[in-house]
Amino acid sequence: MSYQVLARKYRPQGFDEVVGQEHVTETWKNAILKNRLHHAYLLTGARGIGKTSLARIFAKALNCEQGPTAQPCNQCSNCRAITKGSFLDVQEIDGASNTSVESVRELREQVKYMPAAGKYKIYIIDEVHMLSNAAFNALLKTLEEPPPHVVFVFATTEVHKIPVTILSRCQRFDLRRLSQAQIREHLEKICREEKVGSDPASLDLLARAAEGSMRDSQSLLDMAIGLCGDKLQVEKIREMLGLAAATLIEDLTADCLQGKLPEALAKAEDLYHRGFDLRQIAVQWVEYLHDLTLLKAAGPAALGEGVTADQLAVMEKAIASVALPDLQIAFQTLYRGTEEIARSESPKILFDLMIVKLVHGTPYQSLPQLLAGKGLAGASLPASPGPRGTQAPSPAPAAPVSQADSFEAPAPAALHAHPNSDVLDRVLKKRPQLQALLAPALARYWEGERFTVVFAPGAFEAEIFSEKRGVLAEALSQELGTPVQVEVRQEAKGRSAAPVVDQGPPLPPPDPVVAQAMEILNATLQEVKTHGHE
Structure with missing residues (x-):
């Protein structure tokens, strides 16, 4: 038969x-x-x-x-x-x-x-x-x-x-996808019927790889039995699934979180030369960082039953000195990098650059810290805005997000006192998608008729908002009746360069007589008042 x-x-x-x-x-x-x-x-x-x-x-x-x-x-x-x-x-x-x-x-x-x-x-x-x-x-x-x-x-x-x-x-x-525990329990029953030795670690690998599908898990078990014989072996199953050993992913993550770039790149090089598929390694890494984030946010109960006591101890040690927001930024960086690697014909190059970005990513700065007067570069925020600018920029098309060395945002009071703030609020209320993209911004301020938004490096909202900023520029231009430019920046450590913050639209050109008087007296125009006529 x-x-x-x-x-x-x-x-x-x-x-x-x-x-x-x-x-x-x-x-x-x-x-x-x-x-x-x-x-x-x-x-x-x-x-x-x-x-x-x-x-x-x-x-x-x-x-x-x-x-x-x-x-x-x-x-x-x-x-x-x-x-x-x-x-x-x-x-x-x-x-x-x-x-x-x-x-x-x-x-x-x-x-x-x-x-x-x-x-x-x-x-x-x-x-x-x-x-x-x-x-x-x-x-x-x-x-x-x-x-x-x-x-x-x-x-x-x-x-x-x-x-x-x-x-x-x-x-x-x-119909529901099956949980990892349900699949593992069923595979264990099949192994007993087939008189095949098994252990929880091997069955967990198969159950996780099945992604909720019982049929897929049984097909993987068939392959594993054909490879291992009468006793399932964790390392052979990892090789069958194209997975790196858990310790390799754990060590790579620890190096990145501790800022050890040479060591992390050396481990990536070792994985590459040992024949591992870096696309699969990136997916496995995303899953591990996902588990670390859940552990930091909600404790061991959030990880379910598939994590052993030894694995839990290693994970807790890895995140002991890492803040939850930094883990979230690292996860976003890794997730986006994994998507790019999956589409790339040169995954090794992108894998290395993703590690560099993980190690040198800017630490998270909370809103209370920003409001307390410290930027990410450690510089104090200015107490008052600079002098009024006079140049009126025209609307700019969508362009890549600029990477600034550093910036100093205007004081919160100055930002809310700007005449254009009410117009901006009205525009954003009509466009909730743009409002959501602006929510994680580190700062946003007016400079003449230029509206600048600053994001942390690696924030995925920055790239999306950069593509849609033309919509906001057009809406603001229609409301204000003058061309408005929207600029997107990402802050990084470096020298401090405070922008010139404007508190109002540019002044109209002076009357020819006034201009001549200003030239003789070497004066500047501070304010223009228009009086009605009877």
Whole structure:
């Protein structure tokens, strides 16, 4: 007899064997017991979480020789035929290969006839979202008023592609991704049945790699048994999954958080020369930093059951001297770098630069510290704004975010006293997306008709806002009736260069007589008052 893969060998055959989908199994069992069956059901969710298996169990429950029953016997000829896929009254249709309206018309002709051997005719349509619009339309009438002996069960991973007219005619069940603990427990049971030695660390690796899919975890376990033999081995499973040893990721993270750039780059070079996929390493690193952030924010309870006491001790040591905001900035940097590495043909270059950015990222400065008068470079904030500027810049197109050496923001009182502040507030209230992007800014201030926003280095909002600043510039220009330029900067350590802060729009050109007097007296124009005429 040929080998049967684990995913098929251990496919659930009854409602009680289904893992993690109690909201579906209990509903169906109660519907059968109380004879309250609907004529159409829709199962939606990620791959490998039990949609088709549930549909087959439901078909057996309705057509079992002892049923309809909530507990199909799996012994009668009907149950065995459904398990083998040879029962005439249960038809599984692949929506991806039967997309045409002709296929649905054939189905409409078939539903008129009574079941050949069972009590119900069950039509299971997998990947139903692949049907064409014409096919869906042809199915509407039959789906709304089918014969009493017909039940439809649809399965899909992309429910948003199904027309609303179909959804409204079905009872919908959203299946859940399985937790790591649920998958690990089930894999442990399979290992006992297969007489394969296992340990929690090996099963955790497989469960985590499955990303909530039981079928994927069973396929990975098949591969692991083929590689390791009668005893699962953590290191071999790591190699199979393309993962670096946990200690390598831990050491790399510690070097970056402690500012040890040469050591971190040396470890990256070692990973590269040992043949690891840096794209996969980056993903693994993101997951580890995610765990560190959760640990710092909410304690060990946030990590779940998959972390051992030794791993927890290493993680707590790594974050002991690191502030939570700095961890969040590091995570954002790493997450964005991982996305870029995934698209790049030169992942090694980007991986090294990502490490440099992690090590030399600017530390987080809290709002109370900024308001207390200290910038990130340690310089005091100015007590009052500088003299009025006279140049009126024109609106600028979107451009890359400028990287300033350092800056000194205007005092808070001066910022709120600026005449254009009310206009800015009105514009942002009408554009909540821009308002949200400005929320994490370190500072924002007016300089003549230039509005400047300062972000911390690596802030993803800075890049997004830079692309959309033209929208804000246009809106401010319309409100003020004069061209406004919006500038985006990122602050970094370095020399202090305080900007000239303006408290109002530029003054109009003086009268020719006044200009001549100013030239003779070497005077400057301070204020222009306009008086009405009777």
